Amino acid sequence: MKRSENKGIQDEVIRGKSTKSDPGTGNSEKKNAKPRSGFRVMMGLIGMVKPMLGIMLLAILMGCAGNLCASFLTIMGGFGLLSAMDLASPFPLRTAAVILIVLALARAFLRYAEQACNHYIAFKLLAQIRHKVFAALRRLAPAKLEGKERGNLISMITSDIELLEVFYAHTISPIAIAIITSIVMIIFVGNFSISFGVLALICYLLAGAVIPLINGHLGSGRGRQYRDKFGELNSVVLDNLRGMDEILQYDQGETRREQMKEKTTILSGANKRLKALETRQGAMTDFVIIAAAGVSLVMGGLQVSAGTLSFADAMIAVMAMMSSFGPVAALSSLSNNLNQTLACGNRVLDLLKEEPQVYEVENGEAFPFDSIAVDHVDFSYGKKKILSQFRARFPKGEITGILGKSGCGKSTLLKLLMRFFEVEQGQICYGETDVNQITTSDLRKHIAYVTQETFLFHDTIGNNIRLGNVGAADSEVEEAARKASLHDFVMSLPDGYDTELAELGDSLSGGERQRIGIARAFLHDPDMIFFDEPTSNLDSLNEGIILKTLREECDGKTVVLVSHRKSTMGIAREVIQM
Structure with a gap:
């Protein structure tokens, strides 16, 4: 189904029309309106x-x-x-x-x-x-x-x-x-x-x-x-x-x-x-x-x-x-x-x-756990072109890597897959369903997105991991931490999972913060996981442990793994070069 065919349906499921603006700056056309x-x-x-x-x-x-x-x-x-x-x-x-x-x-x-x-x-x-x-x-x-x-x-x-x-x-x-x-x-x-x-x-x-x-x-x-x-x-x-x-x-x-x-x-x-x-x-x-x-x-x-x-x-x-x-x-x-x-x-x-740049779809289609198709997608931040006629396919239940240098649009692609932004041209489909037709809350519920910089709240380590599933039991939080190679570090702290973090998690190293983000994704237990440079702050040993865990624990899940390091691509069945 092409994007032009979806447009009429899309307008019915969203609450209004998007106001075009520069995504990178957040400045809408209203900025120049009469005060x-x-x-x-x-x-x-x-x-x-x-x-x-x-x-x-x-x-x-x-x-x-x-x-x-x-x-x-x-x-x-x-x-x-x-x-x-x-x-x-x-x-x-x-x-x-x-x-x-x-x-x-x-x-x-x-x-x-x-x-x-x-x-x-x-x-x-x-x-x-x-x-x-x-x-x-x-x-x-x-x-x-x-x-x-x-x-x-x-x-x-x-x-x-x-x-x-x-x-x-x-x-x-x-x-x-x-x-x-x-x-x-x-x-x-x-x-x-x-x-x-x-x-x-x-x-x-x-x-x-x-x-x-x-x-x-x-x-x-x-x-x-x-x-x-x-x-x-x-x-x-x-x-x-x-x-x-x-x-x-x-x-x-x-x-x-x-x-x-x-x-x-x-x-x-x-x-x-x-x-x-x-x-x-x-x-x-x-x-x-x-x-x-x-x-x-x-x-x-x-x-x-x-x-x-x-x-x-x-x-x-x-x-x-x-x-x-x-x-x-x-x-x-x-x-x-x-x-x-x-x-x-x-x-x-x-x-x-102020009008949102992307409206949430409230009464759209249910999320289909299927392969993802990116078809001739264009996207820009203001006048800066990021993606031009980009095409890719991410098979269901497999790990696909995206390799490329910084600034080539890898992270932007993940945001488009999450529908944080809308494509300018082209189409992104989950199975046969355009991403713009899927109920937004359903889309986010079935996907875990691990960003480059994990944000940590001024709370305990356990509660920061529990963000992935607020109703999770302590045993589930501990299991997610084990999968992210975080459990031993947490238990070495005097208060364990009850350890209070400093503001923005400044009391932890970059690698420790990153592993909390990965633990959140495991606790969320989604159908799909998008990893944006998941091992960029880890040394070679910990990177190998995390990648091994990803390969074992993500069996049957659709994984998109973004990195600029070739060593990270070892677990991917297919690698897309950007």
Whole structure:
């Protein structure tokens, strides 16, 4: 069956169309797309609040009531002062004092309730976002993540998502609270004089909308730059920690220090520019608030002189204006950090929206244990051609070797057989079934893939081997280790299979790590095993032991053995030269 004939079936079993990109870099076409505006980022983040909309509305209600209590504390104080001066006041001094106490207590309770609701929403949503991010990473792996900077991903998973707490706890409800309380206060002061209502409207818009929007527009690119540079610095620090031995060996400490210093200087510069914007915005907001107070005083005085407004009403209107800027000032101050928050949100949304290069087949064909046919396959990493019209056949139940120098495409071929990437032209079939029609989970379940560099988790040796079969008994783990010539070494350790490994398995040699990878494959007990340079880190003696075990233990299994060493090919029935 040719690939053109399979295409219609393939589109039915995958969940969408692949986005073409450079597999080696993980850069999709979306990278050149127009970046999201701050408003679109906010709408994307707000969309995640839907499951907790009720609690969010409760937080807004509590916040509005609390802020109005704070404003009317001053206003009620004004009424009490008027009463003490024997001027017209709707509240006697004693009544005003009781209302003041009630308002103060209510303000404290409502403030606490609002913050409790907001933080409950924030931490629940952050947990959900982390789940979504990890799900996105699983969906994009391995093709789209192969060229991603690990430090940048770590920065996104940790600090970027953590900063979103500011948005959910201190941004959404304050915006709604500022709008609602501003409308209430405009109506309140407008009842004394239309001019006071218009002044309040203009000043609220300037302090709570115009200045933050201008500042947000000026700082949006700088916020994204800061988060990107922060991720780059994380990558450099991570590289330095992992490569400490090599850095010391080749006396590159000063060079790496200068590189880190350069990244830090760039990051500090970006942060300095953001702080300058924050300072400028704070000054402009304070100016608007002071100007509003001054204008309201002058306006009230003129209206009292003209006899269009009583002194008592003018006094209460001016006090209401001066006490009402809390919510809009909060909007202005939160927008200082909003540039970075929206930049973090944009990076997270980019990841969540990014399309995989290879979609998993969810409802395809069952895995057929049969021979593998590679028919006229083309594949490139970006513009670099790796395979061109490549053909090969791997018979069922036999060991086939692939021999070739580094860079000729041996490892890439195994990744294509595993469907980590899709071929550009040609076809890979298991029996008569195209690899793109096989259910991905079924394909991976029947194949063990031993890579050149075995990744070890910060866990025990036993649990690292058990990765091949998490439900395996201790006896099965030990048997797999024996097959990989690892058991004697493990038993020489004080804690045996319970020995804790250092991060990335740095406490083991390359050969020991490699044998753990081989033990995993034996424990998995698949129909097919793909070995990518399985003995590259072993000496001749251990290589001979491993190859002998492979020949004995892989009887009846289909084995593809990749190596650049001819000595490894001794157990292969057929060798393909690349």
